[in-house]
Amino acid sequence: MEENEQILVRKKKLSxxxxxxxxxxxxxxxxxxxxxxVRQRFGNVPEExxxxxxxxxxxxxxxxxxxxxxxxxFFHLQDRSGQLQVYVRQGESPPEAVTLLREVLxxxxxxxxxxxxFRTRTGELTLKATTLRLLTKALRxxxxxxxxxxxxxxxxxxxxxxxLVNPHVRETFRKRAQIIQLTRQFFLERDFLEVETPVMxxxxxxxxxxxxxxxxxxxxxxxxxxxxxxxxxKRLVVGGIERVFELGRNFRNEGVxxxxxxxxxxxxxxxxxxxxxxxxxxxxxxxxxxxxxxNNGPLLVYGEHQIDxxxxxRRLDFRAAICQYTGFSPAELEQEELVRTKARELGxxxxxxxxxxxxxxxxxxxxxxPHLIQPTFVIGYPVExxxxxxxxxxDPRFVDRFELYIAGREIANAFSELNDPEDQLQRFLxxxxxxxxxxxxxxxxxxxxxxxxxxxxxxTAGEGIGIDRLVMLFTNSPSIRDVILFPHMRPERKxx
RNA sequence: GAGCCGCUAGCUCAGGCGGUAGAGCAUCUGCCUUUUAAGCAGAGGGUCCCGGGUUCGAGUCCCGGGCGGCUCACCA
Numbered sequence: 001m002e003e004n005e006q007i008l009v010r011k012k013k014l015s016x017x018x019x020x021x022x023x024x025x026x027x028x029x030x031x032x033x034x035x036x037x038v039r040q041r042f043g044n045v046p047e048e049x050x051x052x053x054x055x056x057x058x059x060x061x062x063x064x065x066x067x068x069x070x071x072x073x074f075f076h077l078q079d080r081s082g083q084l085q086v087y088v089r090q091g092e093s094p095p096e097a098v099t100l101l102r103e104v105l106x107x108x109x110x111x112x113x114x115x116x117x118f119r120t121r122t123g124e125l126t127l128k129a130t131t132l133r134l135l136t137k138a139l140r141x142x143x144x145x146x147x148x149x150x151x152x153x154x155x156x157x158x159x160x161x162x163x164l165v166n167p168h169v170r171e172t173f174r175k176r177a178q179i180i181q182l183t184r185q186f187f188l189e190r191d192f193l194e195v196e197t198p199v200m201x202x203x204x205x206x207x208x209x210x211x212x213x214x215x216x217x218x219x220x221x222x223x224x225x226x227x228x229x230x231x232x233x234k235r236l237v238v239g240g241i242e243r244v245f246e247l248g249r250n251f252r253n254e255g256v257x258x259x260x261x262x263x264x265x266x267x268x269x270x271x272x273x274x275x276x277x278x279x280x281x282x283x284x285x286x287x288x289x290x291x292x293x294x295n296n297g298p299l300l301v302y303g304e305h306q307i308d309x310x311x312x313x314r315r316l317d318f319r320a321a322i323c324q325y326t327g328f329s330p331a332e333l334e335q336e337e338l339v340r341t342k343a344r345e346l347g348x349x350x351x352x353x354x355x356x357x358x359x360x361x362x363x364x365x366x367x368x369x370p371h372l373i374q375p376t377f378v379i380g381y382p383v384e385x386x387x388x389x390x391x392x393x394x395d396p397r398f399v400d401r402f403e404l405y406i407a408g409r410e411i412a413n414a415f416s417e418l419n420d421p422e423d424q425l426q427r428f429l430x431x432x433x434x435x436x437x438x439x440x441x442x443x444x445x446x447x448x449x450x451x452x453x454x455x456x457x458x459x460t461a462g463e464g465i466g467i468d469r470l471v472m473l474f475t476n477s478p479s480i481r482d483v484i485l486f487p488h489m490r491p492e493r494k495x496x
Numbered sequence: 497g498a499g500c501c502g503c504u505a506g507c508u509c510a511g512g513c514g515g516u517a518g519a520g521c522a523u524c525u526g527c528c529u530u531u532u533a534a535g536c537a538g539a540g541g542g543u544c545c546c547g548g549g550u551u552c553g554a555g556u557c558c559c560g561g562g563c564g565g566c567u568c569a570c571c572a
Contacts, residue, residue, distance in 0.1 A: 005541055006506055006523055069535080070528040089529060107522080120530045144507040144521050146533055151507085153564045165507095209571065254571045255497080264572070410572060441571085466572050479565095480572095490563065 006141045013104045014137050029112040029135055031060040036081030038117070039125060047119045057127060059084065060112040060135060062164070063105060065145055073101055074126070077113060078164075085126040086113050097132035107145075108138030156487050172475045175294055176483055179471055180247065180265075182293050186286055187269060192243040197232035199225060199249065205449070206230030206388070208441045210253040212262075225251035228464065229268050230388065231449045234417060237270050237460050238452045245269035247467070258479040259409060261468065262488050270462040276400050276416045279463045280377050283404060283412060284311035287375070294474055302407045302476055305373050313375040318364060318398075321378060325367040339363065355434075357382025357397075372405035381415075387427040387443050389415035404465075406473060414463030421453035 061079035071090035204211035206228030389399035401415035435442035481487035
């Protein structure tokens, strides 16, 4: 490990303590309060009453700032709940505390304190230390107090520092935890059962994406990390779990960007005897509930946008939207050559062999997606890009499916599930043909899933919501890396 | 995978056309008993991301590489 001057100085202070026979890493100090509890209980108590309070406050935390002057000093103690100022004064604090602070303690050190409260001239609630103990020495200095830690690479690689010195980062991850808890509560209250299905699968199904491959030694077989839990969850619906959800990690072997991390958190839920239309209502309820609880209202600020999640949301037909933004008439959209030509004009690069439905989807992403800022359900996708969704009763070239867009990006995907085993088999076979034609993201054939459908899956609707993107929205985070504690990074290398 | 940008002290950042590498905070020494970006005086601290090249001389120019950011492509 590299050793600069500041590390050496701190190590020297530690060995000085050792020479006095003091334990360097004691574990016998147990705080009874947090700084927030102290501030909450006594923040508004007038000075003269503070002096009469004899409650013992035992606090522990990290020194985040330190101001020495002569025979007194102030520092801010930070714990999980916030900060509180501590005062040490010669003549009023014990001599050991004064010496410890003057000769040993640095910003970043973890200490325990006890003592009564008072208010300084400027009115700040402050604890006057009658006990001050070093619990853990920080050998490395913290980033600068004023600018904090700015370097984005260091913030992601050394998230512990980011969390320590950038309060908004703690807030983001607190909100993330809250959103996940509330989402779980929302579904449990509606009689859904939470389950866990395999992350390692011998067939990576349930979505159109490239999987990661790993190897099982004892069985000598390749396994895939799941790209979606979908097919397992629907097996559970066949098994009589009529309302089921899973919150977990998916893995996709695709590009990394501000919107994509190789592993990401997904919510999937399935409800029997419901259609995708019921799920639109349920989704509106979920987002409205989350916004109330997490942000105290239905308005979310995201970048330059203000987003209102008050139901009901706009519902936009897939084909009508393409017409609106390309100038096609509904009749023109039926003419395959016209559509393919338009796609080429717009620089949508797809193999000439790609099915029309795929071209339409790409056309949609190119011309419509950027306009969908307020919550919008886009309804009615081509069957070619939806191999697990139920066909529309009046136009079987399309399926009963919606995608939810907010702030120009896809947040959720849902459909009435295909429960006709024969149609499902045909769809799988079509996917196989596309795979053989070179589409590595085409779905593979899952025979057991078809078998499950043959036992009968009740009419069901299911939905997936990308939790990371949801958290981005609720925390005004421009990059998915801002809502993942340890985002994927290449390993750092010393030198070249 | 491609294009553009970045990488200088522990942290945040300057370094014009190639000429002995700088500031603030932090650290160290001294002073200072209600400060809060405390203050005053002084000091130390550098593999300028790595490797080549051009040059009398490279943080700076050229080539190659690494890591990161943004945009694009694939995707959620």
